Every structure is written in structure tokens, then in C-alpha cells.
Amino acid sequence: xxxxxxxxxxxxxxxxxxxxxxxxxxxxxxxxxxxxxxxxxxxxxxxxxxxxxxxxxxxxxxxxxxxxxxxxxxxxxxxxxxxxxxxxxxxxxxxxxxxxxxxxxxxxxxxxxxxxxxxxxxxxxxxxxxxxxxxxxxxxxxxxxxxxxxxxxxxxxxxxxxxxxxxxxxxxxxxxxxxxxxxxxxxxxxxxxxxxxxxxxxxxxxxxxxxxxxxxxxxxxxxxxxxxxxxxxxxxxxxxxxxxxxxxxxxxxxxxxxxxxxxxxxxxxxxxxxxxxxxxxxxxxxxxxxxxxxxxxxxxxxxxxxxxxxxxxxxxxxxxxxxxxxxxxxxxxxxxxxxxxxxxxxxxxxxxxxxxxxxxxxxxxxxxxxxxxxxxxxxxxxxxxxxxxxxxxxxxxxxxxxxxxxxxxxxxxxxxxxxxxxxxxxxxxxxxxxxxxxxxxxxxxxxxxxxxxxxxxxxxxxxxxxxxxxxxxxxxxxxxxxxxxxxxxxxxxxxxxxxxxxxxxxxxxxxxxxxxxxxxxxxxxxxxxxxxxxxxxxxxxxxxxxxxxxxxxxxxxxxxxxxxxxxxxxxxxxxxxxxxxxxxxxxxxxxxxxxxxxxxxxxxxxxxxxxxxxxxxxxxxxxxxxxxxxxxxxxxxxxxxxxxxxxxxxxxxxxxxxxxxxxxxxxxxxxxxxxxxxxxxxxxxxxxxxxxxxxxxxxxxxxxxxxxxxxxxxxxxxxxxxxxxxxxxxxxxxxxxxxxxxxxxxxxxxxxxxxxxxxxxxxxxxxxxxxxxxxxxxxxxxxxxxxxxxxxx
Numbered sequence: 001x002x003x004x005x006x007x008x009x010x011x012x013x014x015x016x017x018x019x020x021x022x023x024x025x026x027x028x029x030x031x032x033x034x035x036x037x038x039x040x041x042x043x044x045x046x047x048x049x050x051x052x053x054x055x056x057x058x059x060x061x062x063x064x065x066x067x068x069x070x071x072x073x074x075x076x077x078x079x080x081x082x083x084x085x086x087x088x089x090x091x092x093x094x095x096x097x098x099x100x101x102x103x104x105x106x107x108x109x110x111x112x113x114x115x116x117x118x119x120x121x122x123x124x125x126x127x128x129x130x131x132x133x134x135x136x137x138x139x140x141x142x143x144x145x146x147x148x149x150x151x152x153x154x155x156x157x158x159x160x161x162x163x164x165x166x167x168x169x170x171x172x173x174x175x176x177x178x179x180x181x182x183x184x185x186x187x188x189x190x191x192x193x194x195x196x197x198x199x200x201x202x203x204x205x206x207x208x209x210x211x212x213x214x215x216x217x218x219x220x221x222x223x224x225x226x227x228x229x230x231x232x233x234x235x236x237x238x239x240x241x242x243x244x245x246x247x248x249x250x251x252x253x254x255x256x257x258x259x260x261x262x263x264x265x266x267x268x269x270x271x272x273x274x275x276x277x278x279x280x281x282x283x284x285x286x287x288x289x290x291x292x293x294x295x296x297x298x299x300x301x302x303x304x305x306x307x308x309x310x311x312x313x314x315x316x317x318x319x320x321x322x323x324x325x326x327x328x329x330x331x332x333x334x335x336x337x338x339x340x341x342x343x344x345x346x347x348x349x350x351x352x353x354x355x356x357x358x359x360x361x362x363x364x365x366x367x368x369x370x371x372x373x374x375x376x377x378x379x380x381x382x383x384x385x386x387x388x389x390x391x392x393x394x395x396x397x398x399x400x401x402x403x404x405x406x407x408x409x410x411x412x413x414x415x416x417x418x419x420x421x422x423x424x425x426x427x428x429x430x431x432x433x434x435x436x437x438x439x440x441x442x443x444x445x446x447x448x449x450x451x452x453x454x455x456x457x458x459x460x461x462x463x464x465x466x467x468x469x470x471x472x473x474x475x476x477x478x479x480x481x482x483x484x485x486x487x488x489x490x491x492x493x494x495x496x497x498x499x500x501x502x503x504x505x506x507x508x509x510x511x512x513x514x515x516x517x518x519x520x521x522x523x524x525x526x527x528x529x530x531x532x533x534x535x536x537x538x539x540x541x542x543x544x545x546x547x548x549x550x551x552x553x554x555x556x557x558x559x560x561x562x563x564x565x566x567x568x569x570x571x572x573x574x575x576x577x578x579x580x581x582x583x584x585x586x587x588x589x590x591x592x593x594x595x596x597x598x599x600x601x602x603x604x605x606x607x608x609x610x611x612x613x614x615x616x617x618x619x620x621x622x623x624x625x626x627x628x629x630x631x632x633x634x635x636x637x638x639x640x641x642x643x644x645x646x647x648x649x650x651x652x653x654x655x656x657x658x659x660x661x662x663x664x665x666x667x668x669x670x671x672x673x674x675x676x677x678x679x680x681x682x683x684x685x686x687x688x689x690x691x692x693x694x695x696x697x698x699x700x701x702x703x704x705x706x707x708x709x710x711x712x713x714x715x716x717x718x719x720x721x722x723x724x725x726x727x728x729x730x731x732x733x734x735x736x737x738x739x740x741x742x743x744x745x746x747x748x749x750x751x752x753x754x755x756x757x758x759x760x761x762x763x764x765x766x767x768x769x770x771x772x773x774x775x776x777x778x779x780x781x782x783x784x785x786x787x788x789x790x791x792x793x
Contacts (some may be wrong), residue, residue, distance in 0.1 A: 035187040036148045040138035045124040047137045048094040051226035060090055060226045064219050067212050069321050070768060071202050074787040077323045079103060079541055080394050082203070082788075083183035084114060085134060088320035090226040092116055093151070094123045096133040099183045102541060103399055105549075110300075110444040111542040117319060120297050132185040135224050142221040151201075152220045153189050158200025158207040165761050168792050171198030175792050177504055204792065206763050229319050236279050240315045242647055244290040246337055247283070247313040252351035257344040258313050260369050260377070263537045265330060266302045267395060268387065269318060273333035278716050280318040280329070285311050300444060300540050303533075305357035324783035325505070325718035328390050340384070343376035364438045365533045366526070378418050378525035381532070382486065385415060385494035386510050388528060392535035393499065393508045394718075397551060404501050404554045405698045410517045410686040410710065413497040413508075414623055416524040416565070417486040439534050440550035444543035459557045463564075466526075478607030480569065482622060485522070488630040496627045499683050500710070502665040504789065505719045508560075510632035514710040517618045518688070519582055521562030522569070551667070556693060567620075572605050574615050584690040585701075632663040635682075635712035644674065648731035649681065653711040658704040660685050662741040662750075664721030664791055669711075670770060672727045680773055682716040683724070685709055715774045719789040723756035723766060744793070751793055757790055 037043070054060060072087035079102040086092030095116060104111070112129070113119050120126050125134070134217075136149035146152050163169055172181070173196075182199060183503060184192035192199065196343050199206065208216065219225070232240065247258045262283055269280040285297040287308045294314050297306045351371045355361055361368050369377065381388045438458060440446065466765050474480050488495030498513040539551055563582065567575045585590050611616045624631070633639050667683040688706030689698070737750050751757060756766045767785075775782040 013286075015338060015592065019259075036138055040136075040141070040144040040148055043133070043137040045127040045133075045137060046122070046282060047140070048133075048135060048224070049122040049124050051090065051094070051228070052223045054225040054227050055222070058225070061230065061343065063215060065089075065321065067208070067216060069784055070766070070771070071208055072140040072766075073321050073323060073784050075203060077321070077784070078326050078788065080177075080180045080399060080788060084131070086116055086320070088323065089116070090224070091319065093135060093224065094133075095120075095126045095129045096123065096135070096315060097183055097185070098129075098131045099185070100130070101180070101181065105545060107544055110540065110544045110547070113298075113300055113542050115298075118296065128424065133197055135220070140223050145221050145223060146217075148187075149220055150186075150189055152217065153193070153217060154173075154199075154201040155208065155213060155579070157197065158198070158202065159191055159213060160347060161197045161200060162207055163198065163204075163759050166759055167757070169198070169204050170765070171196070171760050173198060173204050175204055175790070177789060197564075204354070205758055205787065205790075206725045206761065209764075228342070229317065232279060232317055233275070233277055234448035235275055236272060236277075236281075236317075239275065240281070241290065243332055243337075244314055246340075248290060249345075251345075252354060253345055253349075254371065255354060256351050256371060257340070260344075260372060261340070263365075263389070264381070264532065267326075267391060267536065268328050268330040270323065270330050270332055271314065273331040273336075275420065280322065281315045282318055284314055284316055286314040288312060299750065301538060303357070303362035303537050322499065322783040323718075323786065324715075324781075325786050326394055327741075327781065327783035328387055328394055329780050330384060330387055340380070342370065343379060346788070347373060347376060349373055359443055360438075362538060363440070365529055365537075374525060375418055375420065377529070381525075381528050382415060382418065382494065384494065385413075385528075385585070386497055386508060388532060388769065389413060389499070390498055391532055393506045395536050395539065396541035397535045397539045399504070402415075404506055405692060405694070406552060406559060407499065407501050407506065408517070408519050408689065408692055409501045410514055410684075410708075411499055412512050412517055412520040412620065413499060413562070413624075414520070414522055414627070415486040415512075415528070416484055416522060439530060440554050442545045444540040444547050446550060452646075456557070459554075463561070474604050480604050481607040482569075482599065482626050484569075485623060485626060490629060493630050493632045495630045496623070500666075500686075500716060501686070502717055502719065502721075503687070505666075505717065507717045509635065509716055511635060512620075512624050512631060513635045513712060513716075514684075514686075515708065516617050519563055519688075520566045520620060520623075522565035524565065525564055525566075527561050531555075534558065559692075560691075568604075569606055569608060569619055570615050571610060573602075578616055582691070583693060586693060635714060635716065635756060637713060640713050641679075642673070644696050645679070645728055645731075648728070648735070649711055652683075652731060652738070653709055653736045655709050657737065659739050659741040660707040660709055661702075661704040662744065662747040663709075666717040666720055667724055668715065668720045668770060669724040669726065670766070671731065672725070674728055678769065678773065679713065680715060680770055680777075681713050682714065683709060684712070684716060712776055715785075718783070719786045721789055721791050722751075722793075723763075724754045725756060725766070726754060747793060758790065 058568050068087045072327060075082060076085045076087040076092075078086075081087075083097035083099065084102060085097040086095070098114065100111070102111075102114070112132070114126075114129060120129060123131075123137075127133075134150040136145045136147075136152075138144045138148045146156075169175075182192065182196065203206070207213070229236075247261070248698045249255065249258070262285065268283065270283060271278045271280050284294075285299070285302070285306055287297060287306075289294040289312045294316065297308065297311065305515075349371070355368045486495055496512050497508055497510060498517075499508045500513075534551055534554055540547060563579075567578050572579060580591055608619065608622070610618055635655075637646055641649060663683070663685050665685050665687070669681045669683055671679045671681065673679055686708045688703040688708070689701045690703055691701050694701060724734075734754055737753070741747055741750065756763055760766070772784065774785075
């Protein structure tokens with residue numbers, strides 16, 4: 001129905017109504033706030049600008065943060081922490097909470113960033129940015145700290161209203177990823193307690209033990225004392241100085257390389273490879289050089305104009321707890337420094353001028369860093385390829401179903417081998433066609449449809465130019481072969497990666513994990529660089545809907561390009577059939593669009609000799625054989641599980657088809673082994689799709705009959721959806737129960753037998769033991785797991 005235009009009077013009445021509602025809400029908030037003012041005097045926003053020193057013998061770092069890590073950080077960390085409350089540090093608690101979510105796929109204008117330790121320094125400054133306190137800022141008395149301290153009230157609420165000890169959590173609590181956060185501010189907590197008695201903290205999980213609650217309650221009553229962050233060790237301080245000197249050389253070469261390194265490492269948890277304590281650091285931009293107090297440049301993105309004549313790159317200690325969903329460790333050491341010197345500093349090339357920071361520059365790294373050798377840039381990224389891919393897997397772009405439906409649930413990634421001749425030829429191609437590689441990320445506020453169509457046309461032109469280039473470079477018979485695939489120089493385990501999608505999150509690990517996947521990507525330098533700049537360096541989590549949507553839409557092109565590179569190694573006669581199998585149900589025009597149109601099909605025949613009727617599976621097998629000397633096999637059952645358990649685990653992994661649709665995407669199974677050990681396994685459901693080329697309507701593309709399961713030792717994924725436990729002898733029975741799943745009721749019965757649900761009294765003990773094993777067995781990559789996606793079934 002088409003509605004007639006509204007009269008001016010009608011519009012004015014609507015505006016007046018909205019204004020009235022806003023005034024009423026503000027008035028109610030003011031009244032609520034006055035209640036605490038009447039009881040304990042006006043709030044002092046500067047109360048926690050300077051923390052209270054702990055009593056002798058007490059330490060926040062040793063007694064309080066460990067409890068928060070195990071019970072609070074599992075939900076309140078990173079950008080998707082409810083109400084923006086971060087419990088990963090004292091400073092996060094002192095900052096407080098905010099009712100506006102960071103992740104918002106509908107905002108028309110970019111939001112103001114609210115990054116802890118970046119966009120404001122003191123709690124009083126956060127109050128000016130609409131953050132409200134969760135610690136008492138009224139009179140500094142134990143009574144006020146209890147009554148006006150929201151954190152204390154929410155902890156007590158859980159003690160007063162514990163969950164049932166079996167079944168599912170009731171009380172109308174919403175556990176969906178896009179739920180509306182309930183963020184009571186000030187005396188709104190009174191109404192919240194009445195309306196949501198089951199909403200105490202930890203939210204939807206068992207309460208703290210009496211001992212844990214007592215420690216936190218006493219600390220809050222004392223006024224949340226804090227001794228301040230620990231200073232770096234003498235060794236770490238020495239290494240910081242060495243690396244800051246390296247990153248801040250004065251020559252144009254050094255300055256351009258340091259900018260390149262920063263734009264690739266700004267999300268990294270850097271550590272020194274000879275530091276036994278492995279303290280983590282962040283690489284940041286500063287307006288001041290080493291040796292002077294740091295003046296952080298708080299730009300929205302690392303590619304944005306710093307607003308100073310010269311940027312200095314500094315190392316700052318990581319002050320938050322390490323959480324798995326954002327943990328990307330990266331080692332710095334003598335060998336790394338020597339490698340970068342050889343590639344970028346001592347190499348024979350010249351940097352005539354330093355690029356600026358315009359929006360066009362930010363959108364095109366190939367022009368920005370044109371002076372740096374392509375071979376050096378590619379090797380910089382290949383050396384730590386898992387980290388490079390992890391940037392878009394663990395960075396802020398990779399959150400939610402719509403952001404993730406651009407990739408398959410399980411695929412392998414390999415890389416084109418860098419060679420001097422090929423790199424030199426590719427440098428000429430990039431110099432000539434750099435304009436075609438512009439990314440739709442020059443601004444945090446962009447339009448939607450028109451920009452996307454523009455970049456679609458640019459991508460098509462680039463693919464045609466790339467196909468012509470490959471046809472010319474691979475003219476000799478048999479040149480299109482497995483020698484094109486990087487073998488890690490015989491020692492680098494980054495040569496092969498596996499990516500798993502878990503519906504609304506994803507994981508990447510080294511190695512070729514699981515059975516042969518449906519698809520694979522072969523990545524060369526231009527594609528690897530664009531993935532990074534599209535989804536990591538240029539992505540603004542606070543950007544508007546146009547910025548976010550264009551980033552998501554353009555990723556379709558990059559996925560297709562990686563797939564195209566893989567298909568090119570197949571026999572010519574099989575390439576179109578493979579493409580069509582990956583994009584079932586799509587029109588011919590859409591399938592041809594996958595590779596820039598019909599004219600981009602590479603005319604060169606594969607030089608690989610195939611002997612079976614399934615060349616795709618055969619090619620994947622040949623790649624696995626070629627890379628066997630460098631494959632990471634940590635997640636291989638046959639290599640890391642004792643013989644008695646292998647057979648039942650392989651039988652579990654053999655479950656296929658529609659029964660799996662009732663399982664969650666990612667679960668952790670703890671098996672009691674016959675020798676008394678407890679072993680952790682990841683159960684990863686690979687959800688099959690007819691096509692992943694759609695932004696909307698993913699449900700229509702699902703093919704449950706083709707679902708599969710990957711079972712691996714250890715933990716893969718940061719967001720477990722469920723915990724299961726069984727003895728080794730019970731595994732066949734558990735597998736049979738999974739095969740028989742036909743409904744939600746069946747799964748509920750399965751959960752009663754095998755799951756450690758949210759209501760289980762042993763939930764925290766189970767969680768603690770699992771995390772301890774995780775940190776012991778996977779020391780480098782382990783971090784605090786996130787339970788925001790834990791099911792309630």
C-alpha cells in the first residue's frame with residue numbers, strides 16, 4: 001500500500017510525541033539517579049580517576065582479576081561484551097557500561113569509537129561519553145558501595161535467585177547473539193531486580209561459589225582498590241627499546257616499511273621469543289618518539305591520517321586479559337628483525353617519497369606501498385600466513401551470521417609460491433592495474449548500492465587482466481602444476497591452513513584438518529593483501545551500514561578469486577562443472593560472474609596428471625601429499641590419540657547427514673580415558689550449502705543431507721556452543737544417539753544424558769578443568785573462551 005504524504009501538522013505532532021517520550025525517559029532516569037543521590041550524596045565521576053591503593057598484603061592482579069577471568073570475562077570482553085562492559089581489566093570496570101551496542105548493522109551514520117585505553121583515559125572522561133558506572137561513585141562507604149554499586153547488586157541478585165540445577169534456564173532470558181542487552185544504569189537496578197530476578201551475574205550461568213562471591217563482595221565494599229598495572233620485566237624493557245629503535249629509523253625505506261608493518265600488525269599480541277614470561281605488547285602510533293612519554297594517535301583505523309608531521313611506532317604492554325576470540329600472538333626476535341632488514345632495508349631499491357593518508361590511499365595499498373618490493377611484501381605476509389588470515393577471522397569484522405555466510409563451513413587454504421620471475425612480472429601488472437584493485441573502504445560513512453556496483457565492475461576488469469597475465473606467464477606445456485604451490489621452504493607450517501565457519505563465528509588453524517573439503521582457496525599476493533586491507537586494516541567496526549555492507553559484499557569477490565585459483569589447477573574439462581557444483585541453483589550469469597564473466601576462463605590446460613574420476617578430491621590429496629613435510633598435525637586423531645580411542649572417535653566423525661542439523665555448530669567433548677586422563681575434543685559441524693553467494697536467505701541454501709562432522713583433539717573455536725562429556729566406553733552409545741537425532745525433542749533428551757548444561761552445578765568446575773587443559777596443551781594460542789553463544793537447550 002502507498003501511503004499519502006503526511007501533512008506538516010501531522011509530522012509536527014509526531015515530532016512532538018517523540019520529544020515527549022525522550023523527556024519522560026530522561027525524567028525517569030533523573031528520578032532514579034536522585035534516589036542514590038538522596039541516600040549517599042551526589043556521584044563523583046572522578047572518584048576512580050585515581051584508584052584506591054589495596055590494603056597491605058592484598059593484590060587486585062592476584063586475587064580479583066583471576067576470578068573475573070573465569071566467571072565474567074567469558075561474556076564481558078571485546079566489542080560484543082553486553083552493554084560494552086569489559087571485565088578484562090580494572091580500567092574496564094572503572095569505565096563502566098554503555099547502552100549503545102558496538103555492533104549495529106543498521107546505523108546510517110558512523111558511531112563515535114569507544115575503545116578502552118584508546119578513546120579516553122579516565123572514568124570521568126568516559127562519563128562524558130555516556131558510559132555509566134558499575135562501581136559506586138557516591139559516598140565511599142561500604143553501604144554505598146553495596147547499594148549503589150551495580151556490580152555488587154548483580155552478583156547478589158544471582159546469589160538470591162540461583163538457577164535450577166537441571167534442565168534449561170527459565171525466566172525468559174534471551175541468549176541469542178543479537179539480543180537486546182539489558183543495561184540498568186544507576187537506580188534503574190531496582191526495577192531490573194524486580195522485573196528480571198533471574199538476571200543476576202554471571203548471566204544465565206551458575207552463580208559464584210561462596211568463597212568467590214565473598215572475595216569480590218569484600219573487594220567492592222572496600223572501594224575496588226587497585227595497585228596499578230605491573231611494569232614490564234627488565235628483559236621486556238630492553239627488547240622494547242631495541243624494537244622501537246628498529247621501527248623508527250629515519251630513512252624513507254625504514255619509515256615506509258614501518259608503516260607497512262604497523263598496518264599489518266596493529267591487532268597482534270606481540271611477544272619476544274626469548275622472554276620466558278611471554279608478556280604481550282601492542283604496536284601503536286604515537287606523536288612522540290621513543291624515550292618520551294607516549295602520545296597515542298587515536299585514529300579510527302590504522303590507515304587514517306594521524307594528523308601529525310611524523311608518526312612514531314611504539315610498543316605498549318597489553319593491559320587486558322587474553323581472550324581467545326581476539327588473541328593473535330606474533331613473535332619478535334633476532335631472526336625476525338634480520339629477515340625484515342634483508343627484505344626491506346638492505347634490499348637494493350629506492351623510496352623516492354612517502355605516501356600520504358588520503359581516503360584514496362587508504363583504499364589502495366598497492367599504490368600506497370608501490371615502492372616496497374612485491375616479493376618482500378608477499379614474504380612478509382607468508383611467513384605468518386595463519387596470522388594474516390586470522391586477522392579477518394578474529395578481527396571485529398567476523399561477527400554474526402551475515403558477516404560469516406560469505407564463506408563455506410570448512411575449506412583448506414594454500415598459497416602460490418613466490419618466485420623472482422613471477423614476482424617481477426606481477427609487480428608490473430600491479431603497477432599497471434592498481435586502480436582496478438581499489439577497495440570499498442575509503443570511508444566509515446559510505447553509500448550502498450552505487451559504490452558496490454562500481455567495485456563489481458572494477459573487479460571484473462581486474463580478473464580479465466589477471467587471466468590474460470596468467471595465460472601469458474603459463475604458456476609452456478605443463479607449467480600449470482603443483483610447483484606453483486608454496487611448500488613453506490620445507491619448514492614453515494604456515495603453508496597450509498584450515499578455516500572452519502561456526503555459523504556466526506569462525507576459526508583458522510595450521511594444517512589440512514578434517515576430510516577433503518568441498519572447496520579450497522589458492523591465494524597469491526594481490527588476493528592476500530586485499531583480504532587484509534578490506535577486512536582488517538580498513539574495516540571500521542563503528543562504521544555505518546554502507547561501510548559494513550560494502551565490505552561484506554566485496555568479500556564475495558575475494559572468496560571467488562581464491563576458488564578460481566584452485567579450479568585453474570583442475571583439467572579444463574572439469575573447471576566449469578566444479579564451479580557449478582559450488583554454486584548450485586544459481587543462474588548462468590551469476591555463475592559466470594563468479595570469475596568475472598565467461599571470457600576469464602583460463603585457456604591453459606592443467607599440467608597435473610589426474611588418474612581418477614574425481615579430480616577435485618585427487619588434487620586436494622596431491623596438495624596434502626606435497627605439503628606433508630610441513631603440515632601441522634596437532635589436530636590429527638591418528639597421531640595424537642591412543643589406539644583404543646581412535647576407532648570410536650573415527651566412528652563419531654563418520655556421522656553424516658540430516659541428524660547433524662540438531663547438533664550445535666561447535667561443541668567441546670571431554671572424554672574420560674581408561675588411564676584416568678581427561679581428554680578434550682572439538683566437535684565441529686560442517687553445515688552444507690548449495691551456494692554461499694547470497695547475502696540474505698541462507699536458510700534456503702542449506703543442504704542438511706550433506707552435513708558432516710569434524711572431530712579433532714584439542715580446542716578449535718573461541719565460542720563453544722555446548723559442553724559434552726562421556727567415558728571412552730560410552731562413545732559408541734553417544735555416536736548412536738547422534739545418528740538417531742530427528743527433532744529438537746530428541747536433542748533435549750540427548751542433552752540430558754551427555755551435555756553439561758548452563759544449569760549444571762558442576763558447570764564451573766567442568767569449565768575450569770577444560771580451560772586448564774587448553775592452556776597447558778595449546779599454550780601459545782590459548783585464551784579465555786567466550787560463552788556468549790553457549791546454548792540453552
